[in-house]
Amino acid sequence: MIRLDNISKQNGHQLLFIEASMGVQKGEKVGLVGPNGAGKTTLFRMITGQEPPDDGIVAIDPGMRIGYFSQDVGEMSGQSAVAAVMDGVGPVSALAAEMATLEAAMVDPDQADQLDAIMERYGEVLERFQELDGYALEARAREVLAGLSFSQERMDGDVGLLSGGWKMRVALARILLMRPDAMLLDEPSNHLDLESLIWLEAFLKNYDGALLMTSHDRAFMNRIIGKVIEIDAGQLITYSGDLDFYDQQRALSEAQRQAQYERQQAMLAKEIKFIEKFKARASHAAQVQSRVKKLDKIERVEPPRRRQSVQFEFQSPPRSGEDVISLRGVHKGYGERPIYADLDFLVRRKERWAVLGANGAGKSTLLKLVAGDIKPDQGAVNIGASVKMGYFAQHSMDLLDGEETIFESLERSFPQAGQGALRTLAGCFGFSGDDVEKPCRVLSGGEKARLVMAKMLFDPPNLLVLDEPTNHLDMATKEMLVASLADFEGTMLFVSHDRHFLAALSNRVLELTPEGVHQYGGGYTEYVARTGQEAPGLHPGG
Template sequence: MLHINDLVYRIGGRVLLDGATAHIPAGQRVGLVGRNGTGKSTLLRLILNETAPDGGDVTVRPRASVGRVAQEAPAGDDTLLDCVLAADKERAALLADLPRAEDEADAHRLAEIHERLNAIDAHSAPARAASILSGLGFSAEAQARPVRDFSGGWRMRVALAAALFARPDLLLLDEPTNHLDLEATIWLENYLAAYPGTLIIVSHDRDLLNKVCQRILHLDKGKLVSYMGDYDDFARMRREMMELREKQAVKQEARRAHLQSFVDRFRAKATKARQAQSRLKMLEKMEPVIPIVEDKGIQFDFPQPEELAPPLIQVDGGTAGYDGKPVLRRLNFRIDMDDRIALLGANGNGKSTLAKIITGRLALMEGTLKASTKLRVGYFAQHQTEELNPLGTPLQHMAKLMPGVNDTKVRAHLGRFGFGAQLADNRVEQLSGGEKARLLIALMTHDAPHVLVLDEPTNHLDIDTRDALIEALNVFEGAVVLISHDPHLVELVADRLWLVADGGVKPFDGDMQDYRRLLLDQAREARREAKADARAANGADEAPAQSAANRKEDRRAAAELRQKLAPLKKQAQAAEKKMEKLTAQKDALEAKLADPKLYDGPADKVSALQIELGEVVKQLEETEMAWLEASEAYEEAMAAGA
């Protein structure tokens, strides 16, 4: 399907691609990964023939269609459905030609048009387009509205829907989840995993790459290196390769030192001169093993806030909305210093409204909100990039928030988020998307907030930088509230899930896998109901009332089973978390007891550590037993319910 041959591309004197080569067969789903700025998007433009290479070439199979998401968001008075249907150029052209052929009574042309429409399955196109739009979060009512009614982010979803609907032989996607919520992201994962054509995805979404890709192309230092498998397979193989090369380099250096030692010792001795000369030639011919060296990644270092008495924020009987219209009702929640909360729910359900309540940007219409008088809240949202002065530098933006603070301290805070001396003095308009996101995070933490509210913080961050953010959030001593379409981030940071739906907020009993299953169940139920409605409309449903009753009974039974299983699952999860903490304590105590310096000190300190270790081991054994019992009870109840 695609051949990339010794591709060379330079920009501003910098070599982005240096002999990059790859072959992608038809039907393969490929993830293109690499750090920000390595040239992934440039490679897609070269494949699309939008720019010319400085060397090498790109060859696409003849007559193969190549598609991508339009760079400009669609606009105008066309409905969403019509906008997506128009993406199938052949279908649109055939339908446009049909009235003309009918007017001219051209029987031969009419037969050709109808035959081709049947061949491309044109009659099912509206249903297929509606299904894609629905998966990306558009209701049937929304699909009938004009594109101009929607914001930029939603329009980009329409552009994505159009690209998927067109079903090109080769589909190129550049960060397709950036404008999606978690629900739409999960739908997209399943859709792309069954895509019938060839697929190249540039993404920093680890879960998407794992779910969809059969192969990973790593763009690093201008070269393309292929790894079979998903992203986790790539990460493991690359790590193993780095370790192997490092060992080989160490061994070779030892061998080189040994040969050089012999040469130095015996070169001047007549009896050993020939042997020394032989070893000198071996040294000259020895190809150095160059270890794979990773570029130094970005690190995050959140300033730690002083501790405040709980709760930091408490809302009782809250109602919130806009222009007198409630969006969220019956809000009752509290946030403490050690909370790690992720907000789940489709876009438009009120997650951002809840974030504004927590950050003090939206007052309650009813109810009470109590917060510590010393509370500081940091808020991150992608739209804030539009509020940055493009001509200002990161240093100037930060200095404005830290009046009276000397230049050294301002630069030190920027340095916590990867802004060295040179980058701190660059204009904002020169920064990449990832650098702007890091600047926003630096700005929001300038006063060491007690609560961090992060609304899609990983857009434009590469995988290594996302991992650095996860690590920093996990050592942060304040509270964290996340809104994210990245399940990997949610799973590794949040320990409480709140579901924002049906005009309210409630705890979600379960983990991200449970939430995925819930969404898939809801999607299947929606499809069944849509089919039932279609059959009823066509007069083919003999007992619609009975079917509705059966579906209602099935939902009731499923809800009862989830309710029955929730306490058991919660027990197992609590025991598992406790086991992790106890294991960490045990490892720390064993490390202390293994330190020889400990035994040079007081004997009672050694005894105290040994007693503490014994107690931790005992608790760990009891917790393991509790976990086993809870897990077995959960599995038995699950089997009985099934």
């Protein structure tokens, strides 16, 4: 169906692929993995024909329709979200737009003298719209957008007024509505809330075409894929099974290569020792010469490349008082829409609260109230004695000075820290060597998030307020963050759509629903067991 044979590809000075091969068959669901910059997006672009390989063959079955979702969504404006989604399927949305214009013209007194012509044209457009099953397509487009958490108002509003994250959802919905023979999805889980993520997971499980996808969300990918293709030092290595099986097989393969390498090193050392000992003795000249030739012919076993695993250890934060956050009788709304009415909420020392709720339920609003970014309309928000807060939100990344380098940014935040300590900190968050000299303006979203996180955690607060801290983070950094926060001795209040993060770190759940606020004494895993759902508002089983 999709086949890459002995492809090679160079990007500037970087060799991305060296005589690499892979295949995706009909109906297979495949996860594409590899470190940042390994060439995942380039691989997608070669499959879609946007970039040719330098050498080798990319073979696609004749007539196969491929839908490609990338992080570059392009310009969108001048039509509704529904129309933009239907545009991906063909001329249906243009016909729907013309029908709407003609319907308005029919009741316009200024155009009464043209009514016959308008009616005739309307009949033609309607007939073509029905031939293309337009009404059913619009219903399906609305169903997909609803799955991705669009309200009716947002579906029918101007797509140009949407934020970048919502435009991403429109671009994704367009591919899903196409139902192509194969889907290439580059980070589809970015910018999705938990409810949308769970809906997309179910959609992709039921999709009967071929799927090749990348995602930094391990739980999401693990539930969908049955095969892994890894980009490793220019090669494409295929593993059957999910990410857990891939991890096991990769570890086993590395252990075998390490053992093979060590055996060969021991043998080489023994031979070299013999040669060094007897090379000056004429009586052993033939043996020495024979062994030198033997060594020259041996193909050296390379040691397995060690994946850089970043570790960050918290310093112990200062102890806070027992009552860390207290909300009493809090009312908050935007315009006519109330978010909270008479909310009471108490967070005590060492509690780790995960805040769950559908879009618009007020998750980020709660964190902003606690951080002091916004004020309640009524009631009181109090932060306890000796509390030192660290607040991470998506806008935190916009506060970086674009002209400063990573190192200068850290140095300005911690002028008393030594260069060695700051370089170690940068390394823990994935900035090694010359990376620290990059100016902040050229950093990706993930790099900015890592820098902000590093600055927040170096001089540790005893209260962490985190709004989607894993957005933009790759799997390795996410694992490091989870491991580090598991040892954090302070208090946490956080919002996340990452189920691994939720399950690993929460010991309390605050659920925000239209019916009111519910508090659960156990963590996210216990919440799922008690409610039978992975997110508020979902039916049992998702």
